[in-house]
Amino acid sequence: MRDRTHTGTGAAGGAPKAGSPAAVRNVVLVGHSGSGKTTLVEALALASGAVNRAGRVEDGATLSDHEEIEQRRGRSVQLSVVPVAWDDHKVNLLDTPGHPDFVGELRAGLRAADAALFVVSAAQEADAVAGACRAVWEECAAVGMPRAVVVTHLDTARTPFDEMVRICGRIFGQGDPDAVLPLYLPVRGPEGPDGHAPLTGLTGLLTGRVSDHSSGERVEAPPSGGRLESYRAARGRLVEGIIAESEDETLMDRYLRGDELDTATLVDDLERAVARGSFHPVLAAAPASGRGRQGVGTVELLDLVTRGFPSPEERAVPGVTTPDGAPRPAPACDAEAPLLAEVVKTSSDPYVGQVSLLRVFSGTLRPDDTVHVCGHGLTHPRDAESPRHEADVRVGALSSPFGGQQRPLDACVAGNLACVAKLGGAETGDTLSGDGDPLLMEPWPLPDPLLPVGVRAHGKADEDKLSPVLSRLVAEDPALRVEQNQDTGQTVLWCMGEAHSEVALEHLRTRYGVRVDTEPHRVPLxxxxxxxxxxxxxxxxxxxxxxxxxxxxxxxxxxxxxxxxxxxxxxxxxxxxxxxxxxxxxxxxxxxxxxxxxxxxxxxxxxxxxxxxxxxxxxxxxxxxxxxxxxxxxxxxxxRVQLLEPVAEVGVLVPDSFVGAVMSDLAGRRGRVVGTEQDSGERTLVRAEVPEAEIGTYTVTLRSLTHGTGRFERAYARHEPMPPQLAERLREG
The missing domain is CATH 3.30.230.10 (Ribosomal Protein S5; domain 2)
Incomplete structure (x- = not known):
């Protein structure tokens, strides 16, 4: 937050330590596909010294050692954790997939984090930003999670930085655009042959200092005269925004009198406003070029994370109960308190088997500890409730995740993250507590998968393995649901979208060796x-x-x-x-x-x-x-025997500009619009009744129709007579 030359405290290949909760920062990166989240994580790792210029650590592994499926598809499909060291803090950067189909991985990242960086690309349309980020921003706002915005791709931007700030204020400001303001102004170099001016530095609006990267290294300098006018206007707005959020009521009077406000006071008030989630700074960032280690904005961003974002001690622990449902007071985030941890992600490693990523909320987890694992199961409208399970399990070796690698870990204190292999069949969402005092954490909200894919075993050998493998797949990815439909006799895999279903089917084939054939989803008539x-x-x-x-x-x-x-x-x-x-x-x-x-x-x-x-x-x-x-x-x-088809009650939430297109599309699906309701943020909720046979792939169509900004919910309403011509066609088919 304070502009200064910084070299970081992480040595290349050195694992950052977390001796206490106060030294930990857990930050989730949220953004649409192509916004540059993974590139930003790599730039922060380079700036902190966690990796070298080639993106490698001491053992030769690279930060980008992703799964084969991610390399083949050119996009992230799972949550990745990269810890870096900065100013004696361990910063766990949680890189989430940007594709909306993998929102389950995003929710896991939100559960493990205490603050969020929303990464938006100046090279993409505002609708893409709103579609990917607005709903998540509102979820973070509901729980008071601190948030900041990082603008990327300014070198090739179709939208200038000041316009991106206005867009972010409109999308994220929730009626108060002055709560979303820049801390720095970008400095550009001369235009190249392609007509784009590279980002060469940042001007700090509070200090007036410029971090200049034009030489390949970060150097501080005073602002040039040509930028003073825009600097003064932006600084005045920022100062007014900070004063509006300040707990010191005298600041406004002093400012109106024309008194010079102390920069340190403004910075302190800014950091407090960011930490409590009432002010959301906007920064620009670009990876390092040439031989430089610190990309534009990386030092400023790491300073913001360590100084402005809260430690786990400052965030409330989610609610807890006993396994039988009796409420219990949530323990404090204290390394000496009783153990309370949660499995936020489950994955499979071809060499070690099941790996559980844990967030420790209280106490300290050590190897060879015996813990009580308790899971409440998952309830879904199309599934029976999976049984609650409990067991006492001995914890094996701990490791710290580093992208696709694992590093040995002696202990995991409250607020930190760790991986444990073969944790007694624990599933995503399970709670770990002391074996003498079992607890159960309240579950985090899970998305409702709305794309059905009928699956059947390809051969006899696959048929024998399909059911248990599907159960393991769902235990790893709670955004998936498996339905054994008794009416149609069909096994249905409910997914978030086409990309989600493709990845799930590929995991069945490559990870578990089970081949399946897909078939159209059949509705129960x-x-x-x-x-x-x-x-x-x-x-x-x-x-x-x-x-x-x-x-x-x-x-x-x-x-x-x-x-x-x-x-x-x-x-x-x-x-x-x-x-x-x-x-x-x-x-x-x-x-x-x-x-x-x-x-x-x-x-x-x-x-x-x-x-x-x-x-x-x-x-x-x-x-x-x-x-x-x-x-x-x-x-x-x-x-005459009538065929009855299931009809769903559908609620479609879309920006006002798409209401007409959505209602026309629903009418083409034999839907009946029963009403509309005005929602916040210039959005409308369209309520309709639509035959379920017509909305099997509606989640894909709606995403395309509204540029990713629309979402919908569905619930079974009743069975109604099918139109005679359709019923006859079905009988003949």
Whole structure:
């Protein structure tokens, strides 16, 4: 925050130490794909001395040693942790994927972090910034997480820095754009042949000093005369913003009187406002060029992280309960307090097996400790609740993550991150506590996967392994859901989007050796009768010896949606003996479950048993069950059987400018718009009812239609009659 020449305290290859929670900073990087998050992390690692110019550490490993799937796709698909040392602090940089399909990895990063850097590219449109960042910014605001904004790609920008600041103020300001202001102004060099002027330094608005990188090394200098006018205007606005957030009420009076305010006082007030999440500085950054180690803005950014962002001690620990649900006070973030940690990510290593990334919230975790692992399972509208699990587990060796590498770790104090291998089958979201005082942390919000992909085993060997492997895949990635649909008999993998599904299927093949074939998702249809009808079921067989004899007459009438199947007995005179009434009902219900026309369950009908015949010797329970089923099938032949399709209640939240396009698209999906509601930030919530068959891939369409700014939720509403032409086409197909 204070402009000065800085060399950092991290030595190349040296692992930063965290002896106490006060020395730790956990910072998550958030941004859209292509914004430069990973490049920024590498630049910060270089500036701090964690890696050399080639991006290597002492053992020759590179910071960019990503999974093969990431190298092939050219984008991050998982959370990566890179610790660096700066001013006697350990800074854990949590690099998250920018693609919206991998929001589960982003949520894990948010859980492990105490502050957030929102990385936005000046080379991309404002809609891309809003689509990727606005919802996450609002989530951070709801819990008071400190945030700052880093603008990248100014060398090739289509948008100048001052315009990017205005865009960020509009998107992130939440009605107060003066809470999102720059701390530095970019300094540019002469234009090159391509018409772009390189970023060569920054001018500090509070100190007036310039960090000049034009020589390849960071050198401080006073601002040049040509920039003084823009500097004074930006500085005045920044000072006013700091005063507005200051707890010192005398500052405003002194400022209005024209008194010169002490720079140290302004910096202290700024750091406090940033730490409590009420002021959000904007910085520009570019990686180092030439032989220089410190890229433009990297020193300033590391200073902001260590001085302005809070330590874990200053952040509240998430709520905790006992395993049976009794509330407990959250322990303090203290290295000497009882242990409380959480598995924020689970991955598989081909050599060591399952690896759990832990955030220690309280106490100290050491190798060979015995801990209590408790998981509350995950609840999802399409799944049964997975069982809560508990076990006492011995912790093996600890390691500190460094990109794709692991470094030995003696102990992990409160506030720090560590990796543990083979932690007794622990899943993402599980809580670790002392074995004598088991606790359970409240779960973090998980996204609802809305893209269904039907999967089936490719061969017999794959079929035997598919179910347990899918369970392991979901345990690693809580943004995935597996549904075993009893109505369609289909195994459905619910994903966040196409990229998410492709990565999950590739992990099945390459990581677990299971081949699967995909198929279109089938929605569970139902059947019902269109009108009242009657049916006669006659099951008479005589082939010598004991025969079979049962006759029953039924009436079937349609009922209101959601009624199910009712069975009514109106037999008089004992034509069907009392002991066989239930047999007829069993046969009717069994046939209703199998369907009477297209093989879908029959619902919303009343079946009335009117009459029948029996034989004193040949009648039996099985015979009357068969007769009941035959009677229902005959009744179906005498009327039109309607196909019912599931209809979902859909809520689509989009910017106002996309409302018309979204409503038109929903209408094309046979949807009925039932209302709109104005939401904050110039957005509208469109409520509609849409057949589920029409919204299987809607998450992909909506993302394209709204440039990534729209999101939607869905919930089952009811089954409704399918249009006759579609039902006929389905029967013929």
């Amino acid at each position: 139902r059947e019902t009768f269109a009108s009242r009808t009657v049916g006669l079921g006659k099951h008479v067989k005589q082939s010598g010896g004991h025969g079979q004899y049962a006759v029953c007459e039924i009436e079937v009438e349609p009922l209101a949606p959601g009624t199910g199947v009712e069975f009514v007995d109106k037999v008089v005179g004992g034509s069907v003996p009392r002991q066989f009434i239930s047999s007829v009902e069993k046969g009717v219900r069994a046939q209703a479950a199998r369907g009477v026309a297209a093989g879908h369950p029959l619902v919303d009908v009343r079946v009335t048993l009117l009459d029948g015949k029996s034989h004193s010797v040949d009648s039996s329970d099985a015979a009357f069950q068969t007769a009941g089923a035959l009677a229902l099938r005959e009744a179906a032949a005498g009327t």
